[in-house]
Amino acid sequence: MNNVFDYEDIQLIPKRCVVSSRSECDTSVKLGEHTFKLPVVPANMQTTMDEKIANYLAENQYFYVMHRFEPETRQAFIKDMHKKGLISSISVGVKEEEYDFVQQLKAEQLIPEYITIDIAHGHSDAVINMIKHIKKHLPSTFVIAGNVGTPDAVRDLEEAGADATKVGIGPGKACITKLKTGFGTGGWQLAAVKWCAEAATKPIIADGGIRTYGDIAKSIRFGASMVMIGSIFAGHEESPGKTVEVDGKLYKEYFGSASEFQKGEKKNVEGKKLLVEYKGKLADTLTEMEQDLQSSISYAGGKTLDAIREADYVVVKNTIFNGD
Numbered sequence: 001m002n003n004v005f006d007y008e009d010i011q012l013i014p015k016r017c018v019v020s021s022r023s024e025c026d027t028s029v030k031l032g033e034h035t036f037k038l039p040v041v042p043a044n045m046q047t048t049m050d051e052k053i054a055n056y057l058a059e060n061q062y063f064y065v066m067h068r069f070e071p072e073t074r075q076a077f078i079k080d081m082h083k084k085g086l087i088s089s090i091s092v093g094v095k096e097e098e099y100d101f102v103q104q105l106k107a108e109q110l111i112p113e114y115i116t117i118d119i120a121h122g123h124s125d126a127v128i129n130m131i132k133h134i135k136k137h138l139p140s141t142f143v144i145a146g147n148v149g150t151p152d153a154v155r156d157l158e159e160a161g162a163d164a165t166k167v168g169i170g171p172g173k174a175c176i177t178k179l180k181t182g183f184g185t186g187g188w189q190l191a192a193v194k195w196c197a198e199a200a201t202k203p204i205i206a207d208g209g210i211r212t213y214g215d216i217a218k219s220i221r222f223g224a225s226m227v228m229i230g231s232i233f234a235g236h237e238e239s240p241g242k243t244v245e246v247d248g249k250l251y252k253e254y255f256g257s258a259s260e261f262q263k264g265e266k267k268n269v270e271g272k273k274l275l276v277e278y279k280g281k282l283a284d285t286l287t288e289m290e291q292d293l294q295s296s297i298s299y300a301g302g303k304t305l306d307a308i309r310e311a312d313y314v315v316v317k318n319t320i321f322n323g324d
């Protein structure tokens with residue numbers, strides 16, 4: 001893979017504007033059978049997602065993926081969401097008990113609209129087998145599989161039946177995979193998204209490494225249909241992580257799903273715990289993201305996200321923060 005770049009190395013080039021107000025620009029995106037307000041989803045991690053946030057997002061037409069770290073609550077969660085007429089979107093792993101779980105869902109006719117297979121190294125027989133298992137027992141469920149970082153992986157998971165693949169090995173803020181293993185897409189995540197999207201025939205979800213709202217538009221430009229974000233979403237009043245005060249300033253705890261803190265043991269640790277700045281209400285962040293993305297669409301010279309997909313760009317290594 002030559003000519004790699006990351007979010008901070010790219011600037012998109014404006015085109016003639018066709019709207020008289022940014023509010024005319026439509027940021028909505030279709031994933032599977034449903035249309036969502038934004039091409040953005042909070043990471044399925046314990047410090048960014050919980051049932052309350054899932055309810056808020058679903059009620060307000062945002063996509064969400066519930067995490068898998070309280071596995072025994074998932075059936076009740078699906079039931080509860082469906083009782084309220086909301087979509088259910090859950091995560092699974094690949095261990096033996098997860099196969100039974102999928103079969104139980106079928107037996108009880110609790111059919112989630114979305115299942116995300118949430119595994120560090122998604123280009124694996126374990127994930128391929130789980131995709132096939134879900135598709136066999138819950139054929140109407142939209143399956144998101146990952147995480148991967150190569151076109152080969154995208155092709156293999158799509159061929160197994162995945163409806164979307166999630167790209168990003170190690171670019172996350174709480175990630176230490178790149179340090180511990182030497183592998184990953186950290187430092188060239190945006191180029192990896194482009195590489196994978198060129199091979200994909202189904203949607204790509206860019207996962208990890210988003211540090212500014214402009215990075216959402218850049219992900220879309222390079223082929224993502226949706227963007228998964230952890231650290232930015234972990235800092236809200238509603239975020240499940242602990243609120244901590246340091247020198248009079250508020251922070252929230254954010255920890256990796258493969259951190260020692262999450263696992264409760266020091267085995268195959270590939271994540272860390274850190275503090276992220278407190279940033280107030282989740283709704284305000286979502287509104288700001290929508291407004292910024294509307295502005296991106298207007299700079300791209302269109303009215304929908306498709307305009308961003310056609311924007312020209314320049315690679316200007318590490319210059320995005322110059323002038324700050």
Ligand SMILES: NC(=O)C1=CN([C@@H]2O[C@H](COP(=O)(O)OP(=O)(O)OC[C@H]3O[C@@H](n4cnc5c(N)ncnc54)[C@H](OP(=O)(O)O)[C@@H]3O)[C@@H](O)[C@H]2O)C=CC1
Pocket residue numbers: 093094095118119120121126147168169170171172175177208256257258268270
């Ligand atoms: N996006 C990213 O860059 C990364 C994300 N994560 C997150 O951390 C969480 C834990 O992930 P994960 O460890 O996959 O899940 P699990 O801890 O549920 O492990 C799933 C299964 O896969 C096996 N496994 C895990 N990694 C590998 C590997 N590299 N090669 C072969 N087998 C493997 C495990 O066995 P065993 O443990 O015995 O090997 C286990 O049986 C997830 O939420 C994931 O998204 C973690 C790292 C990177």
Ligand SMILES: Nc1nc2c(ncn2[C@@H]2O[C@H](COP(=O)(O)O)[C@@H](O)[C@H]2O)c(=O)[nH]1
Pocket residue numbers: 043044045147168169170171172173174175176177178207208209210228229230231232255256257258259270271272
């Ligand atoms: N290598 C690791 N990656 C992790 C871990 N826990 C979560 N993640 C990934 O990070 C993104 C969020 O990235 P961010 O840059 O927006 O903060 C998340 O969706 C996972 O894919 C981990 O312990 N290790």
